[in-house]
Amino acid sequence: MSNLRFTEQALSEWMRGSGQDSDIVISTRVRVARNLQHLPFPLLATNQQSEEVLEKLKDVIGEGAVTEETGSFHTIILEEIGDLDKKVLVEKHLISPSLANESRNGAVILNDDESVSIMINEEDHLRIQCLYPGFQVREAWEKATALDDVFEEKVDYAFDDKRGYLTSCPTNVGTGLRASVMMHLPALVMTQQINRILSAVSQVGLTVRGIYGEGSEAVGNLFQISNQITLGQTEHEIIDNLHSVVLQIIEHEKNARTKLLNDSRLRITDRVMRSYGILSYAEVIEAKEAAQRLSDVRLGVDLGLLEGPASAVMNELNVMTQPGFLQKRFGDGMNPGDRDVCRAKLIRETLAQKAKS
């Protein structure tokens, strides 16, 4: 149970770094899906077979192994940790909900700064994920492919001449590569250009996902853009395509921000300051409102309308205000009403503390 330090802090250490265009691109993630030869995919694997997969993979990058760039690795067997810890790992995007809830002999290997997450017995035998702050798709791919090589030295992958790396889902076959960026696009949402842009994006082989609440608007104006095609393009083509489309979205968002400032500076400043005021003083706040207010404040800081908090603080609050993390911090058995009180308290204290430092 000593691994639980990964669920004590809301913010992964890697998120404290800054990357290119980190005012608009929050983070970059690249994952490759791989499977072992001669063993059925996790969907059909027997308990014994999934155990064999776990045994073969968990020691390739062994407990405490140190590589120069990534720091040491730690293996967490999912069945050995509690539900709340699983929930927090999901909220920190270090494991998928399906690894947390549905896997058999599932495990995750994390490095010290949590920038590498290697899932075992998820939908595929092996999923290597690399996370970077800001917009760093190429860097993330380079690290993922290097780790992939480390595994490939020790185990035989299911690979086919014609189809490439074989995966459980036909949407991942070929490269097994999914590259994605998390973007904060408040100005495109406010100026009502977002739907036009997202539908254009979906026509060039990319997928868009948002986090949605009860209405139809994305909560916190956060959107994840990723490649849909994995077969028939090289990894570099996939990465370059995503890269160039994201650059264009960044341009559109920047233009929309400039337009907002020019056309309605007073209105936007008022909105940012109101949100900052509410986050600083509210006694009760729901998750959805918190996400929207945090988005406003982040935009205010980016536009220079408001001094601090740094983007790392905003990222931290995004994770901190999730239900699993709140429970972890304030104790089990909270009802949603209690959570709203705890959430408000946590935000107030964090903002006050960062204002002092």
Next chain:
Amino acid sequence: MMCQECGSRPATLHFTKIVNGEKTEFHFCETCAREKGEMIPGTPNGFSIHSLLSGLLDLDPAGKGQLAGAKAPQVPRCEECGMTYTQFSKLGRFGCSSCYKYFSDRLDPLFKRVHGSTAHVGKIPKRSGGKIQTRRQIDELKKELQYRIVQEEFETAAQIRDRIRELEKDLA
């Protein structure tokens, strides 16, 4: 995964809702999703990739219709893990890497629709990929050979043919 509403049709719409900070995952079939009026906002038709995929798989003519029972033996089956093509089209997941071989005939149109392509051109495993590298090289040379012949550059063509033979010897 089956639809959480009716339990009888495969779930093709997967999405997350947040109410009071509590994340809930939804898995509906298209019919139930339409009845409930639940759509995924943001995506052009409100459908996720899996609905698209499952829609494509449903095009499979042997998988449905009144004759399905009578024609059952013709549905391809993976000898390795036992999954049938019908099961695959319901689940949207392969059972093992051999499924790709046993369902091979039906996969080209599927991959064409999902990826716009049927063949991998990316990374190759370093250790086991030597032969594949050679085979890719041979394919390239064969294309060039054709081109040289059309251009009536027979001397160059002969050199390329020799190179192909050498490489093929390496493979054997």
